[in-house]
Amino acid sequence: xxxxxxFGGTSVANIERIQAVAERVKAEVDAGHQVAVVVSxxxxxxxxxxxxxxxxxxxxxxxxxxxxxxxxxxxxxxxxAMVLQNLGVQARSWMGWQVPIHTDxxxxxxxxxxxxxxxxxxxxxxxxxAVIPGFQGLGADNRITTLGRGGSDTTAVALAAALNADxxxxxxxxxxxxxxxxxxxxxxxxxxxxxxxxxxxxASLGAKVLQTRSVELAMNHHVRLQVLSSFTTAPGTLVCxxxxxxxxxxxxxxxxxxxxxKVTLIGVADSPGIAASIFGSLADASINVDMIVxxxxxxxxxxxxxxxxxxxxxxxxxxxxxxxAVTYSEVRVDSQVVKVSVIGVGMRSHVGVAxxxxxxxxxxxxxxxxxxxxxxxxxxxxxxxxxxxxxxSLHTAFGLDAE
Amino acid sequence: xxxxxxFGGTSVANIERIQAVAERVKAEVDAGHQVAVVVSxxxxxxxxxxxxxxxxxxxxxxxxxxxxxxxxxxxxxxxxAMVLQNLGVQARSWMGWQVPIHTDxxxxxxxxxxxxxxxxxxxxxxxxxAVIPGFQGLGADNRITTLGRGGSDTTAVALAAALNADxxxxxxxxxxxxxxxxxxxxxxxxxxxxxxxxxxxxASLGAKVLQTRSVELAMNHHVRLQVLSSFTTAPGTLVCxxxxxxxxxxxxxxxxxxxxxKVTLIGVADSPGIAASIFGSLADASINVDMIVxxxxxxxxxxxxxxxxxxxxxxxxxxxxxxxAVTYSEVRVDSQVVKVSVIGVGMRSHVGVAxxxxxxxxxxxxxxxxxxxxxxxxxxxxxxxxxxxxxxSLHTAFGLDAE
Numbered sequence: 001x002x003x004x005x006x007f008g009g010t011s012v013a014n015i016e017r018i019q020a021v022a023e024r025v026k027a028e029v030d031a032g033h034q035v036a037v038v039v040s041x042x043x044x045x046x047x048x049x050x051x052x053x054x055x056x057x058x059x060x061x062x063x064x065x066x067x068x069x070x071x072x073x074x075x076x077x078x079x080x081a082m083v084l085q086n087l088g089v090q091a092r093s094w095m096g097w098q099v100p101i102h103t104d105x106x107x108x109x110x111x112x113x114x115x116x117x118x119x120x121x122x123x124x125x126x127x128x129x130a131v132i133p134g135f136q137g138l139g140a141d142n143r144i145t146t147l148g149r150g151g152s153d154t155t156a157v158a159l160a161a162a163l164n165a166d167x168x169x170x171x172x173x174x175x176x177x178x179x180x181x182x183x184x185x186x187x188x189x190x191x192x193x194x195x196x197x198x199x200x201x202x203a204s205l206g207a208k209v210l211q212t213r214s215v216e217l218a219m220n221h222h223v224r225l226q227v228l229s230s231f232t233t234a235p236g237t238l239v240c241x242x243x244x245x246x247x248x249x250x251x252x253x254x255x256x257x258x259x260x261x262k263v264t265l266i267g268v269a270d271s272p273g274i275a276a277s278i279f280g281s282l283a284d285a286s287i288n289v290d291m292i293v294x295x296x297x298x299x300x301x302x303x304x305x306x307x308x309x310x311x312x313x314x315x316x317x318x319x320x321x322x323x324x325a326v327t328y329s330e331v332r333v334d335s336q337v338v339k340v341s342v343i344g345v346g347m348r349s350h351v352g353v354a355x356x357x358x359x360x361x362x363x364x365x366x367x368x369x370x371x372x373x374x375x376x377x378x379x380x381x382x383x384x385x386x387x388x389x390x391x392x393s394l395h396t397a398f399g400l401d402a403e
Numbered sequence: 404x405x406x407x408x409x410f411g412g413t414s415v416a417n418i419e420r421i422q423a424v425a426e427r428v429k430a431e432v433d434a435g436h437q438v439a440v441v442v443s444x445x446x447x448x449x450x451x452x453x454x455x456x457x458x459x460x461x462x463x464x465x466x467x468x469x470x471x472x473x474x475x476x477x478x479x480x481x482x483x484a485m486v487l488q489n490l491g492v493q494a495r496s497w498m499g500w501q502v503p504i505h506t507d508x509x510x511x512x513x514x515x516x517x518x519x520x521x522x523x524x525x526x527x528x529x530x531x532x533a534v535i536p537g538f539q540g541l542g543a544d545n546r547i548t549t550l551g552r553g554g555s556d557t558t559a560v561a562l563a564a565a566l567n568a569d570x571x572x573x574x575x576x577x578x579x580x581x582x583x584x585x586x587x588x589x590x591x592x593x594x595x596x597x598x599x600x601x602x603x604x605x606a607s608l609g610a611k612v613l614q615t616r617s618v619e620l621a622m623n624h625h626v627r628l629q630v631l632s633s634f635t636t637a638p639g640t641l642v643c644x645x646x647x648x649x650x651x652x653x654x655x656x657x658x659x660x661x662x663x664x665k666v667t668l669i670g671v672a673d674s675p676g677i678a679a680s681i682f683g684s685l686a687d688a689s690i691n692v693d694m695i696v697x698x699x700x701x702x703x704x705x706x707x708x709x710x711x712x713x714x715x716x717x718x719x720x721x722x723x724x725x726x727x728a729v730t731y732s733e734v735r736v737d738s739q740v741v742k743v744s745v746i747g748v749g750m751r752s753h754v755g756v757a758x759x760x761x762x763x764x765x766x767x768x769x770x771x772x773x774x775x776x777x778x779x780x781x782x783x784x785x786x787x788x789x790x791x792x793x794x795x796s797l798h799t800a801f802g803l804d805a806e
Contacts, residue, residue: 015458049478055418056482057489064488067481067496071474075452078470079459085467086460093470097500098545142501 001166002034002124006134006156009043010173011230012076015083021230022083024171025129029089034124036163038134038156039080041072062107066136066146070096073133073152081131091129094120096136096144101155103137103145110137110145112154115162124163132159150211157214161221168223170210171230176237177202177209179400180254184388187401191237191252198252199225199239201343201377215239242345250346251353251398254391257339260290261313262369262381264305265320267329270297274326278304281323287312291339291372291381301329305370307381310335337369338387341379342394354378360397364389404569405437405527409537409559412446413576414633415479418486424633425486427574428532432492437527439566441537441559442483444475465510469539469549473499476536476555484534494532497523499539499547504558506540506548513540513548515557518565527566535562556617564624571626573613574633579640580605580612582803583657587791590804594640594655601655602628602642604746604780618642645748653749654756654801657794660742663693664716665772665784667708668723670732673700677729681707684726690715694742694775694784704732708773710784713738740772741790744782745797757781763800767792 005028007021021039028035040046049069053060077093084091099120103110120130134152139145147154153170160168175190177199182188194202196219203212209227218225218239228236242248268274275294282289287308295303308316313333320331347353354371357378361368366389370381382390395401408431410424424442431438443449452472456463480496487494502523506513523533537555542548550557556573563571578593580602585591597605599622606615612630621628621642631639645651671677678697685692690711698706711719716736723734750756760781764771769792773784785793798804 015455018459052418052478052482053485056421057485059489060485061488061495064481064484064496067484067498068478071477074474074477075455075471078467079455081467081470082456082460082463085464086462092464093467095470095547144498 001032002163003028004036004038004156004160004163004165004168005171006038006152006169007040007171007230008152008173009040009046011171012039012080013043015079018076018079019083021171022080022087022089024230025080025084026087026089029127029129034127036120036124036130036132036159036165037080038132038152038159039073039076040134040152042076045072045075063141063143066107066144070133070136070144070146073135077131077133084129084131089129090127091131092123093131093133095133097138099132101137101158103139103147105139105141105143105145107139107143107145109148110139112137112147112158115159117162121163150213153211153214154217157217157221157223157225160223161217166224167226168218169226169228169236171228172209173229173231174209174227175229175232175234176227177239177253179252180391180395181256185392185395187395189400189402190234192235193238193240193245194252195242195245195345196239197242197345197376198343201341201374202253202255210239248346249344250350251342251344251400252346253343254394254398254400255341255343256387256391258384258387259309259311260307260337260339260381261310261316261333261335262305262307262337263313263316263320264303264332264334265326265328265330266303266332267301268304269327270300270302275304277323277326278320279306281319282308282316285315285319287316287319291370291379293370307337307339307370336384337381338384339379339381340387340390340394341377342398343377345376347376347378356397357394360393361390364393366390405566406431407439407441407559407563407566407568407571408574409441409555409572410443410574410633411555411576412443412449414574415442415483416446418482421479421482422486424574425483425490425492427633428483428487429490429492432530432532437530439523439527439533439535439562439568440483441535441555441562442476442479443537443555445479448475448478466544466546469510469547473536473539473547473549476538480534480536487532487534492532493530494534495526496534496536498536500541502535504540504561506542506550508542508544508546508548510542510546510548512551513542515540515550515561518562520565524566553614553616556614557620560617560620560624560626560628563626564620569627570629571621572629572631572639574631575612576632576634577612577630578632578635578637579630580642580656582655583794583798584659588795588798590798592803592805593637595638596641596643596648597655598645598648598748599642600645600748600779601746604744604777605656605658613642651749652747653753654745654747654803655749656746657797657801657803658744658746659790659794661787661790662712662714663710663740663742663784664713664736664738665708665710665740666716666719666723667706667735667737668729668731668733669706669735670704671707672730673703673705678707680726680729681723682709684722685711685719688718688722690719690722694773694782696773710740710742710773739787740784741787742782742784743790743793743797744780745801746780748779750779750781759800760797763796764793767796769793
């Protein structure tokens with residue numbers, strides 16, 4: 001088998017942890033596998049480097065920023081290669097520019113264009129472990145680029161795709177993907193498998209275990225992704241194509257996001273083009289709008305509600321107030337809301353998920369403020385104070401509790 | 404004019420210092436000069452990285468060591484480029500592999516083979532400052548190399564030679580090269596100019612202001628080297644060809660080195676090949692021998708004295724004791740010695756320097772244990788307790804005291 005392993009910042013936080021990581025790599029080598037390893041910077045290092053850049057210049061050149069912040073991963077890759085060699089494992093580090101990992105030249109948030117793998121494959125086939133710093137690449141301008149925060153996951157998945165790896169193991173500080181947040185619902189279960197689509201919804205709805213971007217990339221290239229802990233030996237969660245999962249649950253998990261704020265315009269003049277004017281202005285200001293609801297019109301006016309990220313809510317209010325040709329009697333803003341989502345590919349063939357969800361919430365007298373649905377999820381906006389109650393009730397209602 | 408400026412670790416120790424460095428660079432740009440800047444790692448950073456490598460593996464791969472330790476200079480170069488841009492100065496960083504600075508593949512102590520300058524020159528001519536991390540290069544194996552400790556001076560001088568720079572300014576924490584150590588002799592004077600040969604003797608005899616290797620390189624390529632302080636605006640010392648110095652002093656400076664130990668073999672059988680056997684064994688053990696004296700033979704035996712670095716003295720004793728075919732009655736070791744040297748190209752045409760030196764020391768009753776001379780210096784080994792007295796007496800005897 002050919003495996004890509006990726007270790008995050010807490011997994012390589014110091015030399016002792018790097019030694020533990022090396023043992024994990026060695027175990028795969030000893031099992032006869034070909035292994036490429038992607039590493040993050042030691043935890044805290046990237047923040048320090050970013051801090052230096054901010055102190056150096058408030059408006060800094062993204063190309064120089066990349067020169068500075070890419071060093072964290074470079075250090076870890078050299079150290080891990082050393083430790084592996086010390087364990088008798090053949091290994092060498094490959095900088096982004098040495099592989100090369102070609103990216104576009106949008107510095108600090110580059111996208112990977114292609115990865116040259118001929119030399120890497122030939123080394124892997126000879127039993128040499130390739131240690132690759134995540135997050136970095138080589139731009140079309142022959143300068144160092146970085147992929148933006150969480151970029152090491154993206155490096156790992158892109159590398160797994162380019163190498164035709166049988167699996168990409170993402171080592172982190174949790175044991176896998178859970179049916180919901182175990183800190184809130186103690187009966188939450190670790191999932192053995194989850195589809196890319198579900199993982200994507202979980203990630204974009206607040207489960208922080210994987211970056212949305214890396215899951216998309218894995219889905220597009222059918223990279224089998226395993227999420228597992230670098231601190232235990234428990235099996236993790238496999239993110240894979242739907243046809244790999246024999247027994248599909250109707251609902252796989254329940255996600256929530258506190259990063260929500262609700263804006264309501266009362267008494268909006270209900271004329272054609274009014275929604276285009278409001279949401280066009282918000283888009284022009286780069287404010288992401290998530291859920292949108294418009295009430296049935298009465299007396300030529302209507303109420304319009306939408307949600308944005310909490311950090312954007314004041315800006316959103318300003319944009320609406322300045323929007324041309326939008327008349328309304330009042331703007332109300334509420335940041336004390338949470339979005340709770342029920343996710344599962346099984347929904348496609350089973351009706352009644354929304355009904356079960358709404359009933360479970362009604363039974364606890366939780367008022368639903370906004371609803372949005374997609375093919376594989378139902379999301380509701382509720383008052384933040386009901387977060388825990390809602391998660392536990394839904395977890396039970398959909399039969400997800402551990403036995 | 405085209406200038407290379409080099410700033411050491413204390414000059415770039417934090418963001419404030421880097422900002423002060425940027426002002427120095429800007430001043431040269433504003434004066435209409437073309438400027439390339441070579442920077443060290445922020446002070447302390449390289450030691451931390453070396454410490455990581457030691458902790459990772461006691462016997463580490465020099466190639467991976469270079470990957471790790473080269474990041475210190477990389478960070479400084481990106482930060483300085485940012486700060487320069489913030490001051491309105493066009494600037495960009497160039498990693499060793501981007502220039503490229505081609506070196507051999509002897510990792511961790513590489514030598515520079517050549518520097519490609521076409522692109523750099525074209526940028527310099529357009530007014531862009533090139534910021535280059537010192538100490539690093541690109542090996543023939545397409546991997547990052549480092550030049551060994553003090554390598555940033557070497558980078559600066561090699562770059563100045565390759566760019567045909569009019570001057571290479573080495574910024575440090577002292578104001579220049581002094582006639583002797585001003586901490587010991589308060590009347591020591593800063594020299595305006597000194598020849599390469601004298602500087603080389605000064606450097607190898609204990610004056611720590613410049614690395615021997617970078618002075619050799621400057622001499623071979625006729626790079627005019629200026630040593631000056633990054634903390635004051637005082638003019639520094641120019642290291643240059645002899646013909647640039649109109650008024651040559653007979654003696655330019657007095658150096659001393661405490662890193663000396665004396666080994667004496669008493670009653671050595673005075674047979675042919677005995678010296679070859681002793682010093683061959685020491686060379687095989689990579690022990691550098693400096694001064695050597697052999698007394699006139701009496702009764703077929705002789706006494707032989709030599710000096711080595713203090714760190715090597717125990718090893719040297721062991722090597723001599725195990726040396727084949729060397730018989731002697733006793734080995735004496737003395738680490739309480741210091742080497743004091745009088746240096747000046749003017750000696751070539753003036754006799755009497757040794758006489759003046761020996762008389763000045765005799766006047767203070769300082770016993771000379773060993774003497775060695777070269778074309779432009781006279782060195783004596785004396786008891787360490789007389790260091791200060793000897794330096795002050797010689798400084799006065801050769802008329803070097805400030806008026």
